[in-house]
Amino acid sequence: MPESKSRRRAAKGPAVTRSTKAQKPNAVWFLPVMVTLMLVGLFWIITYYISDGGLPIPGITNWNIGIGFAIALAGFMMTTRWRS
Incomplete structure (x- = not known):
């Protein structure tokens, strides 16, 4: 029975990146x-707990916690776009 020819594997080159542009660092204000x-956001929530629900906006009770978390979450979401 004849032997089959061995196949040559393609040489692996450098990894292909999605974008050829170099990413710029963030703006100074970021x-x-x-x-x-x-x-x-952290101080908003701490203020709510220390004042026993009277501050920062009286009358909306537990929504102050949601507002504090939303402000802090906006900051944490910005960390996903941060480049040095």
């Missing part, structure tokens, strides 16, 4: 805004 949003 990092301070990101950190500020996270801290404001």
Whole structure:
């Protein structure tokens, strides 16, 4: 029975990237805004708990927690776009 020819494997080249453009770093204001949003959200929630529900906006009770989390979440979402 004749032997089959062995196949040559293609040489692996450099990995292909999706974008050939170099990514630019973020604007100067990006990092301070990101950190500020996270801290404001944290302080919003702390203020609500320390004031026993009276502050920062009286009358909306537990929605203050949602507002604080939304502000902090906006800051955390910015971390996914941060480049140094």
